[in-house]
Amino acid sequence: MKNPLALIRSIPWKTVCHAVWRFVRRRWKLLLLLAIILLPFIALGFYLFAPEKLEYITAEAVRGDLIQSVEAVGTVISEKDLELKFPVTGVVEEVYVKEGDTVEADQVLAELRNNSLEADRSSASASYQAALADLRALEEGTRPEEIAIAEAEVENKRAALAAARATLENAERSLGRSQGELDQLHREAETSLSGYVSTAGSTISQELTDIENSLNELDDYFDTTVIKNAVEFRSRIEYEIYVRKREETGVAIADALLGSRPADFEEALLNLGTAREAALHAVAAADDAYTIMVSLPTSNYLTTATKETYKDSFAGERNSIQSALNDIEDQLKATRDASANFSTQIATEESAFATAQGTKDKALADITTYETSLRVQEAQLALKKAGARQADIDAARAAANRAYAGVRYAQARLDDTVLKAPIAGRITKVNLKAGEFTGDFEDFNRAITMLGDSPYRVKMFVSEIDIPKVQYEQEGGVELDAYPGRDFLLQVTEIDPAATSVDGVPKYRIKLDFLENEEKNLKIGMTGDVEIITGVQKDVTMVPGRSVIKNALGQNIVRILHGGDEIEERTVVVGMESDTDVEVISGVEEGEKVVILIKE
Template sequence: MKKIALIILGIVILSGAVLYFVFRNKGSEPELWEVKKGSVAREISETGTVKVSEKINVGFKNSGRVKTIDVKVGDSVRKGQRISSLDSDQIAIELNEARAALEIAKADYLKLLAGSSGEERNLALVAVSNAEKSFANAKQSLADIESSAKEDTENAYENAIDDLEDAELKTYNALVVAKEVKLNYFFYDDQESLVVLENFASIQKLYNSLSASVSISETGSFNDVEKSLLDARTFLFDISGNLDSIRAMSETVKYRNVVSSAYKTSLDNHKAYLNTARNNIISAQQDISAVKVSNTKSINTAKSAVDSAEATLNTAKYQLLLTEANPTEESKSLYIAKISQAEARTLLLQNKLGDGELRSPADGKVVEVNKRIGEIAQPTDYIVSIMPSGPFQVEVDIYEEDIVEVEEGNPAVINIPAFPGKDFLGRVVSIDPAEKLIDGVVYYRIKIDLDQPEENMKPGMTADVIIQTLKKENVLVVPRSALKIEGGITKVRVNVNGRIEERQIKTGLFGEDYVEVISGISEGEKVEI
């Protein structure tokens, strides 16, 4: 009985485990969210304080020359009324150019989707054919230049060997003359004979070394020739010095009238011959160096031409493939990115053009005008100061990382705990350019003008503020929870007919809950969240 009870208990435990895992897995199936168009807003939340309204200093965001001053001290102004403007002619020109570039980008994308015409394909075929001919010509030109360079190099070294052989011959002739002078005149045991004997022995030794070096160069490598040239240059210099010493001995008192003038002249002539041979050796070295430099430059230029021609051919082949194939997702994404870039520049210039007009942030009265027409205004300059007509403002300290997103005119929703359940609307009317340290952290103070304050509102009341810094409407959105960011690449998991595939996307504006999607997925697709 105990055995049967244990078996039943085991079955119950196993069944419970199976049911646990089945229901746990069933409950953990990922939730799907359908991609659709919606709004994305970026908001900043902070806590501020209600204050009695103070003078608002208003200035331009960008520098420029003041074109108009539309108010004077004492004038009453309404919120949104233009009070000054900058000369924006150049920005208007740039904006027109940006709009034209945007239209071109859109047209190129439509052309990509429509595919290539027969005429475009024929043009692409011609481009490939021309590129193939250019590539073949460039390769043949490289081969010709390399062949010519080889021939020039061989000629330079052959000429150098000729110069070496000539130097060897001139050295031998000098050795013969030195020997005859020694045998005919300097055969005594005097100092002059010892000097002549020593220099003759030196010439003979140098000649043997030169002769051996020349023999190696005649059958060796180019490096052997260059070494032989270097050796010959030194040997010839030393042998010339030896002849000088022998010639000097022939002019001593003892031998001046003994050595014949013919031998003296012969010594002088052979020294000149050796100097000429040495100059020829130096010229041969310079010729070889010049040929090397010239050949390297010509070959490198020809190789660059081959690489360029090959790149042109590959581009032409790629363009031909584009005319024959449907546009890929990569090419679509590229053209969409170009459109987005053009849209961003257009929007930037539109904003910059709009920033060229200074408008009153609130109803009030002008109390100061600090610039004149024609003067240069900087972003730090206050053009006009306005005393708002509303009794209260809200002052808020914004963290330094958030202040870069806040602009004058941003809408705000204010909740004051003293008035529960009621939201007050307002707009940012000023941003203090000076930083403020709070517990070692940098903040910047902004002022928000309240649209309709309560009559019994008091200065010093706490105000919870939400500032809307940026908003995009009618754009593709997905929840932030759908994003998978790895290594700087943003992906989502898309359900395609019950099969999950990871897909890279390009994102735009990040909101509190949702993210704008620029490319990578389409409206109606479903993603895991």
């Protein structure tokens, strides 16, 4: 491979230069023409493809007084004659002025009955104070004394739970003892009274069977032709009554016979009582049968002898039934007397058993109640030791704010019942009397009219963006077109609560009063530029409003220019804004250059 340097040295440079010079001398005109044509294109290429240089429009952060204002066109209006009405209806409580009286601004002219509204305000105020107390309690936290009290209450609940469990154990022991005593008494009674129980069963069976047989005999007597005809002729209704009683008695006897085999003395007593009731029914039926027989008249068929024979037969059956009843009652008395001692002891023990059962049930209920109460008390103690959560504090603060809003609402409703003079002036007419109803809102006769000392005001309309800045008693001025260069001082005295459509745009009407008597210089309809001073910040750092922008996170930032082209994005906290400038609370120092616009 040849050496490049040696190759260059081998070129005949002298010959080459001589050849180029001869070419230029022969073609110089052509070369000059090409240079003239190509140079603009070369310059344009350098211009188009050269790197762009950014241009920064900046401003300096300054320190001074920042004034915020709201501006709009105002019109001079006249409100010399004012017709004042209550914004609500009601009964007039008191009228404090009469025609010809001179009044000051905000002087009370009349008042409606408002006892209920005053009570609402007091209630709302009390609720607000309670909400504030709850909020303070959460913010201050739980005191050590309160925790000690809560711990003592937990111990009391535990002691009460332990006592209830001990009561339950005692009640269960008492139940077991009472059950054993009852079982023993029942065994003793069963052994001692077994003979009475057996006799009671046989007595029930025997005597009820005898009664049923006697009743059947009576039925047979009534079925004989002689008696049947006589009954049909003389005592048909009485016989029908007897038949019903007989049927009821038969049913009672059948039910009573089911108890002819009692298991113990208590059942024997119960069954003997049932048998006695059935026997009583039978006695009543036999008495009715005998009465019917006695009342039957004699006839060719029912002779006196025949009737006497049947009377004796009816009487015999009635006596048999009565005798059976007596036997049942004797057996009932004997069994009751024999079992009286056992019944008393069993009743006493059953009462003790029921008492123990009641004590047990109450102890179980108390245990459930105390367990629940203990869990609640332990949870409350844990809450007191843990302290209030921030969410609870925020909720309590929201409740306090809501209660305060309730106070303001109640106060606003109360204020609507008081009619005040909006400006100073003289009362010209009073159409209200104490005790009268104000009428509806269209009843313009129920009003107070007055003549204002300052008859002229300025009316202006501001946008919904600016209306939050405007407050009562803010001052400003108006430069009327009729008096260029002269400012008339004003004060905000009225702000409409609702928007008014102006050329299809919602705006809010504001009325301002002149601070000085300018009546001789003003005419209705004059217009001018009104400026209301809505805020002043003394000695603050401020930057142009266009220099404050939002980043991707929604934070306010400004771009600080260092040197000639170094940009620093810095987060700032802004305050009050004017039409052109913004107060910077932190983030920018006086004298720093902030970027308003970057031109490329």
